[in-house]
Amino acid sequence: MTPPRTVEEHAETIARLVEPLLAGGTTERLPLAQAAGRVTAAAVRSDVDLPLFRNSQMDGYAVRSSDIRNVPVALEVSGDIPAGHTVPVILTPGTALRIMTGAPVPSGADTIVPVEDTDLVLGRDDDLRGAVVTIGRSRRAGEYVRERGSDLRRGDVLVEAGVRLAARHLAALAAAGVEAVEVRQLLRVGILTTGAELVSAEKGSAEKGTDGTPAGFGQVFDANGIALAALVQESGAVVSVRTATSDDHDEFERALMDAVGASDLVVTSGGISKGAYEVVREVLQPHGAEVVTVAMQPGGPQATAVVAGVPVLSFPGNPVSTQVSFTVFLRDLLRASAGLAPAGVETAQLAAELRSVVGKRQFLRGRRLPDGTVEQVAGPSSHLVAAMARADVLIDVPAETEALAAGDDVTVWTL
Known part of the structure; x- marks a missing residue:
């Protein structure tokens, strides 16, 4: 036998x-909307710089740092740049341009003054025509300016091969204009x-x-x-x-x-x-x-x-x-x-004594207790499917073991 x-x-x-x-x-190419949880088959490189253009980190005013060296200072507001503005703007020296977060920084400006550090007085028609902003704090060149490519340069790796795609990876890919990605089938x-x-x-x-x-x-x-x-x-x-x-x-x-x-x-x-x-x-x-x-x-x-x-x-x-x-x-x-890490197999302490059948390695249903110990759930019979539902681990008992005491270390397989 x-x-x-x-x-x-x-x-x-x-x-x-x-x-x-x-x-x-074997790989397949999937649109980003279908790629969550899948594993990249190759490194994905960016075709663009991130950010795509020089933009503002804050709502506030785009100015020349040399114009606000001595504060407080009042500057004429020469225009408005909302997010999504697609026409390049040039800042006139000695003036300020109101700017929103994410909007392109105008040529000639080298710093952003957050709106919290300013006091705006609107013009006669209650709009920006003739408006003056008083700036109460100096800023160095580069403050609150996101430079093009400061996050990622064109040609750099966005996501390495063998990565299981989560929301953070998909967001980076989308931000770089990637439409689809090669993943393991x-x-x-x-x-x-x-x-x-x-x-x-x-x-x-x-x-x-x-x-x-x-x-x-x-x-x-x-x-x-x-x-x-x-x-x-x-x-x-x-x-x-x-x-x-x-x-x-x-x-x-x-x-x-x-x-x-x-x-x-x-x-x-x-x-x-x-x-x-x-x-x-x-x-x-x-x-x-x-x-x-x-x-x-x-x-x-x-x-x-x-x-x-x-x-x-x-x-x-x-x-x-x-x-x-x-x-x-x-x-x-x-x-x-699938490129996933192995499931958990670890060591835990028994909460109570258990007995086992010598000659067969036992995989007993068990559950974790609040103190980190594990206890057996029901008996060893293979038809006890409801008891399996109450378990969150399998307690691995060696074939030669007849009994284990409370406090003994055991191997558990996470379910």
């Missing part, structure tokens, strides 16, 4: 299988859930093979389809196909081939144990599938295959087993392909 694989051994098998997908190389992941007992609670579901039918006697709602889809998306990939099938051999094989044709990677749940009606195992074994037992709980039954050049990863069908398997074996691989 073949001994069970360790978690590390199976993780290495899956990593080798998925490795060609992580090399990347998202991995397409097909999802197949199996079982004659499955029905979907989703009315009008996009999931093929479901119709929002209420669960009858002996039936269960499909929790794995929606869970896997969410996990794939959270990990920076896109769901290409999501299908639920019965345990019929031909039906599953057709669904598999459809998924393979539309995906870079296919993930299945259910149908790989050693009993009868294990349709995934039956269909995949002729394709050279490895169906193994991993010394972990939940998630012991596992399978891998390559079908028509596409990797297929098969997880057990109990909802917690499916989610734990994805988290332990696939989550960080998908995140790497």
Whole structure:
């Protein structure tokens, strides 16, 4: 009898299988409005200086610093420059031009006096004609003037390659007039859930093979389809196909081939144990599938295959087993392909004693407490999906460990 694989051994098998997908190389060009959260495939250089032109940092008055060396001083207001003014203006020596934030600084002016340091007396018609401004504070040349290119020079890198685009990156790109950006193409992941007992609670579901039918006697709602889809998306990939099938051999094989044709990677749940009606195992074994037992709980039954050049990863069908398997074996691989940092695996202290099953590495549902410690949530059984919803970590207990005491350090996987 073949001994069970360790978690590390199976993780290495899956990593080798998925490795060609992580090399990347496939890119697409997206308009900025569609690029949030995507990862740049190459450095983006600016075609312009930023700022685009010399402009005012404040609402106030554009003047020559030499004209306000001795204050207070009264200057004639010779005009107005609002933001968006498109005609160049020349400042007459000995006068001031009222200017708004972001407006072009007129030729001849070398400083801006903020409006707070001034007192404006309007002309006879209550407008700027004949107006005089009294300036009560001197300013040095360059104060409150944003020089062209002071933020970025034409040809400089705006955003490096391998950056996940957030609002701050998109704002810089837009400010430089960039309309579209080359990004890594998202991995397409097909999802197949199996079982004659499955029905979907989703009315009008996009999931093929479901119709929002209420669960009858002996039936269960499909929790794995929606869970896997969410996990794939959270990990920076896109769901290409999501299908639920019965345990019929031909039906599953057709669904598999459809998924393979539309995906870079296919993930299945259910149908790989050693009993009868294990349709995934039956269909995949002729394709050279490895169906193994991993010394972990939940998630012991596992399978891998390559079908028509596409990797297929098969997880057990109990909802917690499916989610734990994805988290332990696939989550960080998908995140790497999307240019995302690995999800959190860290050390925490137990809030209370827990016991474990020797011989199998346990991934127990747990939650963080306000003091930073973690406690177990419910038991280890793989059907306790509601308990999984209350958890925010998996407590990783080594296979040789039978018990841990309150205060012991444990490895936790952030959910």
